[in-house]
Amino acid sequence: MRTTPYVVGQWVRGEKFYGRDALLDEILNGSRNSIWLLGTRRIGKTSVLKQLEHLTKASPEGPYFPIFWDFQGSSDLGELHGELKNAFLYAEKDLKALGIDAGDLEGSDLFDSLARLRRRLRGCDRKLLLLCDEVEELIKLHRQHPALLSKLRRALQSPEDVRAVISSTIRLWALTEERTDTSPFLHGFAPPLYIHGLGDDEARALVRQTGLPADSQPALDDGIVEEIRAHCDNHPYLIQLVCKRYLELRDLTEAIEQVAAEQAVSYFFSVDFEMLSPIEQDILRIIAEGGTAKSDSILDRVSVEPADLGGILRRLENLGYVRRDAERRFVLVNQFFRRWFRERQPGRPVAPMTPALAGIGYLNTQSTQTDGIALGTLFDKRYRLIERIGWGGSGDVYKARDEVVDEIIALKILKAEYCANPEVLERIRREILLSRDLPHPHVLRINHLGDCEGRKYLAMRFIDGPTLAKILTRDGALAVDRVVDIGRKLASALAALHARKIVHRDVKAQNVLLDSQGEPYLADFGLARLLDAPGMTESGIFLGTPDYTSPEQARRQPSDERSDLYSLGVVMFEMATGKRPFTADSRERVLQMHATATPPRPRTLRPDLPEDLSSIIFRCLEKDPARRYQTAQSLRGALERLQLG
Numbered sequence: 001m002r003t004t005p006y007v008v009g010q011w012v013r014g015e016k017f018y019g020r021d022a023l024l025d026e027i028l029n030g031s032r033n034s035i036w037l038l039g040t041r042r043i044g045k046t047s048v049l050k051q052l053e054h055l056t057k058a059s060p061e062g063p064y065f066p067i068f069w070d071f072q073g074s075s076d077l078g079e080l081h082g083e084l085k086n087a088f089l090y091a092e093k094d095l096k097a098l099g100i101d102a103g104d105l106e107g108s109d110l111f112d113s114l115a116r117l118r119r120r121l122r123g124c125d126r127k128l129l130l131l132c133d134e135v136e137e138l139i140k141l142h143r144q145h146p147a148l149l150s151k152l153r154r155a156l157q158s159p160e161d162v163r164a165v166i167s168s169t170i171r172l173w174a175l176t177e178e179r180t181d182t183s184p185f186l187h188g189f190a191p192p193l194y195i196h197g198l199g200d201d202e203a204r205a206l207v208r209q210t211g212l213p214a215d216s217q218p219a220l221d222d223g224i225v226e227e228i229r230a231h232c233d234n235h236p237y238l239i240q241l242v243c244k245r246y247l248e249l250r251d252l253t254e255a256i257e258q259v260a261a262e263q264a265v266s267y268f269f270s271v272d273f274e275m276l277s278p279i280e281q282d283i284l285r286i287i288a289e290g291g292t293a294k295s296d297s298i299l300d301r302v303s304v305e306p307a308d309l310g311g312i313l314r315r316l317e318n319l320g321y322v323r324r325d326a327e328r329r330f331v332l333v334n335q336f337f338r339r340w341f342r343e344r345q346p347g348r349p350v351a352p353m354t355p356a357l358a359g360i361g362y363l364n365t366q367s368t369q370t371d372g373i374a375l376g377t378l379f380d381k382r383y384r385l386i387e388r389i390g391w392g393g394s395g396d397v398y399k400a401r402d403e404v405v406d407e408i409i410a411l412k413i414l415k416a417e418y419c420a421n422p423e424v425l426e427r428i429r430r431e432i433l434l435s436r437d438l439p440h441p442h443v444l445r446i447n448h449l450g451d452c453e454g455r456k457y458l459a460m461r462f463i464d465g466p467t468l469a470k471i472l473t474r475d476g477a478l479a480v481d482r483v484v485d486i487g488r489k490l491a492s493a494l495a496a497l498h499a500r501k502i503v504h505r506d507v508k509a510q511n512v513l514l515d516s517q518g519e520p521y522l523a524d525f526g527l528a529r530l531l532d533a534p535g536m537t538e539s540g541i542f543l544g545t546p547d548y549t550s551p552e553q554a555r556r557q558p559s560d561e562r563s564d565l566y567s568l569g570v571v572m573f574e575m576a577t578g579k580r581p582f583t584a585d586s587r588e589r590v591l592q593m594h595a596t597a598t599p600p601r602p603r604t605l606r607p608d609l610p611e612d613l614s615s616i617i618f619r620c621l622e623k624d625p626a627r628r629y630q631t632a633q634s635l636r637g638a639l640e641r642l643q644l645g
Contacts, residue, residue, distance in 0.1 A: 004247050005209045005218065006240040009405070011046040013054040015211035018236070019202025020048055026193060027052060027165055028064070028129075034157045037167040038192035040272045040319055042237035045167040045195055049131040052165065056129055057094060064129035064163065065098070065121050067091055072134035073449050077145055080137070081110040088117070093501065098124045114155050118162060128162045135168040138185070139175060149175065149185040157188040170275050170319065196320030197234035197333070204229060206239055218247060231256055233334035235320070241265070260336050264405040269340045276321075279304060280312060284321060284332065288341040292329035373413065378403070380452035383411050383459070399462060409447075412458040438500065442493040444513060444523040463523075464516045468571070469509035476578035477606060483575045484613065484639050486512070486520045490568055491636035493522040498561040498632055505559070507567035508548040509574060546590040547580050551623045554591040562625040565635055569620025569628075576617060577605040595623075612642055 007016055027035055027048075039045050053066040069087045074080040085106060088095070092102040100120045107113040114130075121128050142149050156164040166172075166189060175186050198206065207225045209217045228246070232238040238259070245255035259265060273281065282302055287293045299309055313330065316322045321337075322330045332338045373396075377385050383400040386408075390397035395414040402409050438445065448459040468486070471478075478486075490512065497504055506524060513521045550566035552559045573581050581599035584590045599621045603614035616638050622628045629635040 004244045005212055005216065006244045006247075008237070008240050008244055009042070011044075011050045013047065013050040017047060017051045017054075018206040018211065019198045020044075020051070020195075023048065023193060023195060024052065024055065028055070033160070033163045034188045035163070035165045036172075036186070036189035036192035037165060037195055038170065038172075038319075039195035040321075041169060041268050043195055043197075043320065044236050046133050048195060049133055049165065049167055052129065052131055060094075060097070063127050065091075065094070065124075065126040066129040066131060067117070068131045068133065070133045071137040073451065074137050074141065075451050077110065077141070077148065080141065081113065084110050084113055088113070098126065100124070111151055111155055118159060122161055130156065130162055130164045132156075132164065132166045135166040136171045139171065142175065153185045153188060169272070194318035196318060198236055198239075200229070200234065203232075203234040203236075203239060206236060207243055218243070224252060227252060231335045233323070235334055238265075238334060238336055256335070260339050262406070264407075265336060266340055266344065267404055267406075269337060270344070280316060283312060283316065284341070287322060287330050287332055288338065292325060292327075292331050294329055298330070379411065379413070380450055380457070383409070385411070395457075402459070408462045408464075410460050410462040412460065414456040414458075438496055440493055440496040442489045442519070442521055443496060444521040461521075463513040463521055465514040465518070467510050468512035468514060468520065468575075471514065472509055472574055472578065478575045480576075480608075480610060480613065481644055482518075483572060484642055484644065486575060487568065487572045488636055488639040489520050490522055490571070491565075491632045491639060494561070494564050494568065494632035495636060497522075498564070503559065503561055504564050504567075505553075506548075507564050507571060509571055512571065546587045546594075547582070549591065549594050550625075551595045552625065554595040560625070561632065562628050562630065565620050565628050565632060566622075566625075568632075568635070569617055572617045572620065573599070573602055576602045576609055576613065579605060581621060610642065610644065616642075 027037075037045055037048060049068060053068050056062060056064045056066045067087050068090070070083055071080065072083075074083055088102045088105050095102050095105075098121075105113055105116045105120070107116050118128055138149065138152075156162060156166075172186070175184070197203070204225055205211070207228055208220060224246070228239060228242050232242060241259045241262075242252075242255055245258055246252050249255050249258075273284070276284070279302060283298055286298055286301055290297075295309060295313060298313075299306060302309070304312070313322070317324075320333055323333050325331050332341060373379065373385065375385050375387065379385055379400070382404050383398075383402055385398045385400050387399040388396055389399050389410070395412055398411045398413065400409055400411040401407070444461060444463065446458050446460045450457050450459065490507075494504065494507070504522070507522070511522065511524045513523050515521070546554075548567045548570045550559060550563035553563055570581060573579075582590055582593040582597060584593060599618070601614055602617050603609045603611060616635070620628055620635065629638065
């Protein structure tokens with residue numbers, strides 16, 4: 001299958017971000033300090049926030065210091081504060097460049113933390129650019145904490161040293177029902193800046209991927225480009241879906257048909273439509289029935305004042321539901337939305353997603369109980385549990401189907417007794433933070449931290465294959481070229497982590513997942529920490545797995561990136577020989593051997609192993625970190641230079 005440069009369903013920035021120049025300029029250089037970015041789902045709101053973060057980081061001499069604050073999953077004030085602390089941690093390197101210690105920003109609550117950050121940035125002659133995503137969570141939080149919005153409005157709207165950008169769908173309009181003695185929260189952010197389809201040239205650039213080097217751009221003729229753009233009406237999510245499918249099929253008609261039939265596309269249209277007011281829904285139905293409609297004909301069929309109808313139609317245009325044709329008539333945007341209207345006739349109850357639609361062939365129909373959760377359960381009204389594929393001290397991992405996007409995922413459900421443990425929850429938040437911004441092909445990304453009736457869970461990519469540990473247990477030593485290939489790719493993954501000042505701390509065969517093509521993925525950041533960051537553990541406490549631990553970890557001493565290289569050396573030793581360098585009857589004895597004993601040279605256990613590979617592995621296992629490879633990139637280079645005959 002051809003590789004695709006298109007990014008579907010995830011935020012982008014930098015070379016993958018296209019257009020929106022006028023919107024970005026308005027946010028950064030306009031006169032308003034309180035900005036509401038409003039749009040439908042999948043239109044690119046998070047990408048705009050991440051691009052703003054990218055642009056301001058790339059211009060450190062500019063007036064702004066960006067903080068990306070994700071509200072998603074914050075079910076109470078403590079979790080909202082936790083996400084703000086995570087944002088500080090993510091920005092730690094840039095804060096340090098200004099002489100600000102992220103640990104000094106941790107206040108008694110989120111308002112204290114924000115105030116501390118503002119004060120420190122003022123001293124550096126910087127203005128805080130606060131980028132708030134998934135702000136719909138405020139609807140739920142406001143019900144639980146009625147005083148929250150007033151305090152948050154003062155924190156975001158009053159200071160002259162803050163430019164706050166909040167991002168949401170139209171669901172946030174529910175806050176207009178807020179009852180307050182002061183100005184309502186949304187008052188300072190209205191009118192919103194709408195985000196909808198791209199401009200024509202922006203859409204062409206997205207289709208052609210002009211941000212890539214010329215030899216990496218997909219070969220598309222002008223006719224195909226214009227046809228894709230016309231079918232999608234410049235909607236970036238639909239464009240990338242169609243382009244990705246077209247590269248796979250090389251048949252545009254079939255690609256469009258497959259995208260139109262995707263349940264995920266239908267679902268997003270359904271959710272967005274249900275957010276509209278009844279009058280807005282009626283107007284869209286009227287336009288859909290006739291294909292086109294003038295405002296006069298719409299006015300004849302709805303009970304609304306002419307002046308109000310103009311405002312409603314402008315809002316539907318701004319949200320990207322309708323546009324004007326050459327004769328200034330209103331039409332529904334893009335072929336996919338029009339087809340959805342014809343087939344689903346919205347307004348009638350939309351049939352819920354059923355197990356048959358979600359792929360019942362994957363389900364175990366027996367109601368097998370695991371930690372109180374039955375297989376086949378629709379967990380959190382979204383994830384159909386198919387099979388328990390892993391378990392450990394902190395929770396169980398399930399193969400599940402995300403019925404919202406019709407996709408198989410892995411779902412890690414934390415054990416009930418851990419959910420009330422602040423340290424564990426902080427570790428989970430850290431795990432997401434560490435994987436969130438690492439688009440490396442061999443690092444397993446965690447998508448979402450959720451809560452279902454008090455049970456915390458992680459949703460992540462499902463890897464359709466065994467762990468490396470299972471392969472080694474079943475098959476023993478691997479072929480030499482497989483040892484080199486997997487070792488090289490894991491070294492590359494560690495290089496990406498280390499470049500962000502992240503030490504994994506638990507590299508082991510059980511944490512390497514292999515997909516159906518044998519590609520490795522480094523997983524489980526539960527023990528990872530940021531270098532030089534206020535840690536969750538201190539020296540003197542052992543973290544890790546004894547069989548793979550470095551000498552400095554075994555001695556309960558501080559560790560750095562080179563500890564990960566030792567652990568990877570153990571993994572490569574095991575791949576090359578089918579054995580671990582040290583085994584013993586007790587955990588403490590294994591730790592002692594890692595700390596003091598000399599490991600055997602891999603070639604003594606496997607004589608056909610190339611001497612150069614044996615030497616590379618043995619160097620990784622040096623007791624003194626200074627004698628190992630000093631960077632994962634150096635180890636990767638050594639593996640790439642091997643001459644295998």
